[in-house]
Amino acid sequence: MKRLRAVMTKEFFHLLRDPRSLSVVFLMPIVQIFIFGYAISFDLENIPMAVIDQDRSEPSAHLAQDFERSTVFALKPLSRAKAEGDFEAANRALRAGEVKQVLVLSAGFAGQVRQGRTAEVGLIIDGSDSNVASRIFQYDQMIIQRFAAGLKGLEDVFQVKTKVYFNPESRSVFFFVPGLVAVILLMISAMLTASSIARERELGSAELLFISPLRSGEIILGKTLPYVLVALAVGSFILFFSHFWFGVPLRGNLLVLLFFALLFVLTGLSFGVLISALAPTQRVALLGSVLATLLPSILLSGFIFPLDSLATPLRALAEIIPATHFLRIIRGVAIKGASLRHFLREGASLAGLSLVMLSLAALRFTRLRRARR
Amino acid sequence: MRLFYLVKKEVLEVVRQRELLVLLFLAPLIQIIILGYVITTDIKNVPVEVVNLSNSRAAAEITDRLRASPLFRIVKISDRPEQAEEVLRRGRVRAVIEFRDSPGRGRFSWTLPEVHILMDGIDANSSQIAAGYVNGIIKEYLQEQLGRVGLEIPAEAKALIRYNPRLRSINTMGPGIVALLLTVLSMFITAFSFVREREQHTMDTLLMSRLKPMEIYVGKALPAVLIGLLDMVLGIAVVILWFRIPLRGSVFYLFLASLLYLAAILSYALIISTVVVNQSQAMFFTWFSLVLFLMLSGFLTPLESIRARAPALAVLTEVNPLRYLIKIIREIFLKGNGPAFFWRDLAALAGIALVLTSLSLLNFRRFISK
Amino acid sequence: MKAVEVSQLSKRFGDFTAVDRISFSVERGEVLGFLGPNGAGKTTTIKMILGLLEPSGGRITILGLDARKRRDDIKKMTGYMSQQFSLYPLLTVRENIEFFGGISGLGRAEIRGRQEALAGQLPDALMRLQVRSLPPGIRQKVALFVSLLAGPDLVFLDEPTSGVDPEARRAFWHTIYSLREKGKTILVTTHNLDEAEYADRILVIHQGRIVLEGAPRALLEERKAGSVEQLFREAISSHEKT
Numbered sequence: 001m002k003r004l005r006a007v008m009t010k011e012f013f014h015l016l017r018d019p020r021s022l023s024v025v026f027l028m029p030i031v032q033i034f035i036f037g038y039a040i041s042f043d044l045e046n047i048p049m050a051v052i053d054q055d056r057s058e059p060s061a062h063l064a065q066d067f068e069r070s071t072v073f074a075l076k077p078l079s080r081a082k083a084e085g086d087f088e089a090a091n092r093a094l095r096a097g098e099v100k101q102v103l104v105l106s107a108g109f110a111g112q113v114r115q116g117r118t119a120e121v122g123l124i125i126d127g128s129d130s131n132v133a134s135r136i137f138q139y140d141q142m143i144i145q146r147f148a149a150g151l152k153g154l155e156d157v158f159q160v161k162t163k164v165y166f167n168p169e170s171r172s173v174f175f176f177v178p179g180l181v182a183v184i185l186l187m188i189s190a191m192l193t194a195s196s197i198a199r200e201r202e203l204g205s206a207e208l209l210f211i212s213p214l215r216s217g218e219i220i221l222g223k224t225l226p227y228v229l230v231a232l233a234v235g236s237f238i239l240f241f242s243h244f245w246f247g248v249p250l251r252g253n254l255l256v257l258l259f260f261a262l263l264f265v266l267t268g269l270s271f272g273v274l275i276s277a278l279a280p281t282q283r284v285a286l287l288g289s290v291l292a293t294l295l296p297s298i299l300l301s302g303f304i305f306p307l308d309s310l311a312t313p314l315r316a317l318a319e320i321i322p323a324t325h326f327l328r329i330i331r332g333v334a335i336k337g338a339s340l341r342h343f344l345r346e347g348a349s350l351a352g353l354s355l356v357m358l359s360l361a362a363l364r365f366t367r368l369r370r371a372r373r
Numbered sequence: 374m375r376l377f378y379l380v381k382k383e384v385l386e387v388v389r390q391r392e393l394l395v396l397l398f399l400a401p402l403i404q405i406i407i408l409g410y411v412i413t414t415d416i417k418n419v420p421v422e423v424v425n426l427s428n429s430r431a432a433a434e435i436t437d438r439l440r441a442s443p444l445f446r447i448v449k450i451s452d453r454p455e456q457a458e459e460v461l462r463r464g465r466v467r468a469v470i471e472f473r474d475s476p477g478r479g480r481f482s483w484t485l486p487e488v489h490i491l492m493d494g495i496d497a498n499s500s501q502i503a504a505g506y507v508n509g510i511i512k513e514y515l516q517e518q519l520g521r522v523g524l525e526i527p528a529e530a531k532a533l534i535r536y537n538p539r540l541r542s543i544n545t546m547g548p549g550i551v552a553l554l555l556t557v558l559s560m561f562i563t564a565f566s567f568v569r570e571r572e573q574h575t576m577d578t579l580l581m582s583r584l585k586p587m588e589i590y591v592g593k594a595l596p597a598v599l600i601g602l603l604d605m606v607l608g609i610a611v612v613i614l615w616f617r618i619p620l621r622g623s624v625f626y627l628f629l630a631s632l633l634y635l636a637a638i639l640s641y642a643l644i645i646s647t648v649v650v651n652q653s654q655a656m657f658f659t660w661f662s663l664v665l666f667l668m669l670s671g672f673l674t675p676l677e678s679i680r681a682r683a684p685a686l687a688v689l690t691e692v693n694p695l696r697y698l699i700k701i702i703r704e705i706f707l708k709g710n711g712p713a714f715f716w717r718d719l720a721a722l723a724g725i726a727l728v729l730t731s732l733s734l735l736n737f738r739r740f741i742s743k
Numbered sequence: 744m745k746a747v748e749v750s751q752l753s754k755r756f757g758d759f760t761a762v763d764r765i766s767f768s769v770e771r772g773e774v775l776g777f778l779g780p781n782g783a784g785k786t787t788t789i790k791m792i793l794g795l796l797e798p799s800g801g802r803i804t805i806l807g808l809d810a811r812k813r814r815d816d817i818k819k820m821t822g823y824m825s826q827q828f829s830l831y832p833l834l835t836v837r838e839n840i841e842f843f844g845g846i847s848g849l850g851r852a853e854i855r856g857r858q859e860a861l862a863g864q865l866p867d868a869l870m871r872l873q874v875r876s877l878p879p880g881i882r883q884k885v886a887l888f889v890s891l892l893a894g895p896d897l898v899f900l901d902e903p904t905s906g907v908d909p910e911a912r913r914a915f916w917h918t919i920y921s922l923r924e925k926g927k928t929i930l931v932t933t934h935n936l937d938e939a940e941y942a943d944r945i946l947v948i949h950q951g952r953i954v955l956e957g958a959p960r961a962l963l964e965e966r967k968a969g970s971v972e973q974l975f976r977e978a979i980s981s982h983e984k985t
Contacts, residue, residue, distance in 0.1 A: 167494030378845030
């Protein structure tokens with residue numbers, strides 16, 4: 001017990017003597033949250049587009065105005081239209097990226113409308129960014145639908161109402177903050193653990209680790225506990241900060257959340273221990289922990305990219321990534337305010353995963369110990 | 374001449390560390406392939422719940438279409454009212470689609486029920502696109518019904534998608550993934566190369582030799598650039614051959630842009646590695662910068678939106694080398710643009726590379742003559 | 744002309760004075776032993792002489808040249824060996840020679856010649872081994888060889904015999920003497936106090952100051968000490984008292 005405390009204190013001092021690291025660890029996420037909060041949004045805004053109106057009738061002008069009035073789009077004149085002709089200029093502007101789409105209303109538009117036929121609204125869209133292009137097209141359709149409904153007095157036929165829950169202003173912070181917390185927790189627990197233990201091995205002072213299982217257990221615990229505390233401190237700090245500054249909801253029982261965060265950190269730790277048992281040098285430990293924990297957790301956990309779209313094998317892979325479960329818990333309980341009993345499965349998965357990894361690490365250490373005899 | 378020996382030693386050292394080779398060449402390739410499948414912004418398989426409180430045939434038929442569509446995965450169909458908010462809270466579905474009969478309608482011989490799309494706004498991006506899909510399906514249905522009674526939808530969008538007609542997200546993301554990986558790798562290579570030398574104390578040895586500081590700098594940077602370029606070639610080859618992304622423009626400018634970009638981020642990484650005390654710090658700083666570059670590059674969110682919402686931050690996008698690289702790469706790959714279109718971005722990239730390289734050189738000299 | 748002349752040399756790190764106005768000189772063709780506990784300022788002094796640290800004050804003259812102004816010329820005439828750190832562990836013996844020879848300006852033929860010269864002194868198999876797999880005694884030999892590649896007049900040996908068995912240590916000092924025969928000046932830092940007796944003169948540094956200087960045998964007689972260790976301890980304790 002005393003040994004444990006000694007190791008812990010040494011590790012703490014090591015951390016504290018490094019104010020630069022600490023400030024970075026706290027500051028980094030805050031800056032990221034700021035950027036997410038202010039700059040990144042799910043709604044498109046100010047997307048440049050051009051209009052070629054060959055009909056120049058009242059309906060066509062009306063439709064063009066509908067586009068202009070939308071906050072999503074910003075109408076830009078075609079600079080070389082006089083010289084090159086509308087379509088040439090439009091093509092060039094599209095290619096240069098000056099506009100992302102061109103609205104084409106051909107002559108006879110008004111005529112078609114009057115005759116009760118379906119008037120075609122031409123849209124040339126820059127598909128090089130497929131996500132933006134899809135969103136643009138959807139906004140287009142909404143605008144056109146409204147226009148169409150207005151024409152024929154068919155408003156009441158298009159009876160589709162949408163309502164957004166939990167995030168009425170579509171703020172991206174709500175979506176990203178849980179992921180950010182998960183990533184930070186993971187980074188601190190996995191990376192620092194792995195590098196700390198690997199560092200000992202490199203320096204040779206790790207002979208202690210291999211003397212006896214009880215001792216090595218204590219030492220590992222002592223080395224990793226400080227990081228647990230730091231990780232949890234930083235994670236909570238991020239959550240509270242985004243709550244108070246950006247209004248990200250923080251519901252549910254905070255103690256329960258803490259418990260799950262602990263479980264998650266435990267998985268990160270066990271992974272860090274496992275990597276440090278496998279890695280010969282500190283550098284490899286760090287790189288290995290990054291590749292094996294950080295990248296998959298960011299990409300396959302639903303942090304940024306939706307899980308549902310993934311092919312089945314990848315989706316299965318996602319299920320053994322602790323971050324996936326943790327994210328579901330945070331999003332469900334903290335942000336949406338769901339009650340915990342719906343997330344018992346995720347909680348069990350977290351516990352199970354950390355158990356597996358800890359046993360693997362223990363096994364590896366035992367084998368290493370035997371090899372030394 | 375002396376430089377040659379230094380570069381040779383660097384290359385030998387890298388080649389002799391098998392794990393490093395794996396990390397530098399094999400791992401990135403595997404990651405590119407995995408990333409290509411993962412970073413899909415195509416939305417499909419969205420889990421939804423349908424609550425059908427309407428007796429109309431329309432509701433049943435629309436539900437059938439939803440079920441048949443690969444865009445959706447219907448988790449549950451209920452004919453009793455549900456607390457949508459609670460359902461969404463549990464997180465098993467992304468949206469609840471509710472059909473309700475509206476009283477006093479029947480303008481037509483058939484009835485279109487009220488459709489309520491209740492979305493989980495946390496992943497607003499997916500939800501909105503999903504709602505758009507539902508709208509699309511309903512509109513299609515409506516069109517058919519109207520057509521049957523001789524009416525037509527007054528106006529319809531006809532879209533021509535340029536450069537990426539099937540809107541494959543891999544076409545958008547693929548080249549960007551290579552750029553991303555390049556960035557991650559280069560940062561790690563450099564940061565570790567110099568930190569390692571310092572930790573090994575062989576930096577003193579180099580300094581005491583007849584090598585000039587400039588030579589030491591170039592001797593360490595050159596191999597890093599070579600490794601980066603090699604990775605880029607491999608990455609692009611993978612991306613083209615495996616994912617069949619079209620490469621319509623000039624390979625030469627692709628290389629030029631990548632070279633400039635490499636110079637910029639390698640210099641950046643060098644500056645970090647001299648500012649940093651140990652490898653953990655290097656890792657944190659690198660990660661931090663990476664995310665920053667990424668968010669403000671136009672890779673995930675369009676730059677126009679950022680400019681509209683936060684003009685102050687938009688300034689950062691102007692000095693972000695990744696932003697220019699992404700733009701040039703996308704234009705070369707998908708639009709087949711020549712330098713006439715992106716010379717400004719190329720110039721900006723060159724400028725940034727120049728500034729960063731000079732800064733890192735100055736920093737290096739200062740750092741070694743402490 | 745003396746090999747090294749140090750006058751009022753100081754180094755301060757903030758409030759802490761690591762080296763406090765020390766002055767000494769090294770005669771040409773002598774073997775000088777540099778002794779002192781860790782943190783005494785030994786390493787700092789050596790680093791300043793080698794040009795790795797900027798002095799806070801004082802002058803250093805090496806082979807008649809001002810160390811600050813003529814560093815490049817000085818580099819052509821000095822060699823450095825650190826048993827732990829001067830070789831690249833992942834490279835083979837041959838490759839290390841090629842590298843250090845190359846950056847010292849040796850031509851291809853010369854490098855090859857040197858490689859063969861060392862090959863004559865070592866078992867064949869070892870030449871192609873990576874340095875990290877070499878036994879410490881051999882590594883030391885190679886490190887010394889590498890430091891002499893460009894034929895320097897002045898050689899600095901930093902803890903050259905640490906981790907090496909007594910037999911190899913004796914052989915090493917033989918080599919040092921033969922270097923001295925060739926007219927080279929050698930500065931050796933060491934922890935090992937018995938080795939001090941091998942040097943022509945010793946210099947003991949403690950808390951940034953020189954506390955003992957002179958030929959070992961003469962000092963032993965003068966101070967009626969039984970061993971260098973005793974000399975050492977007495978010098979340090981008397982310095983601490985002042």
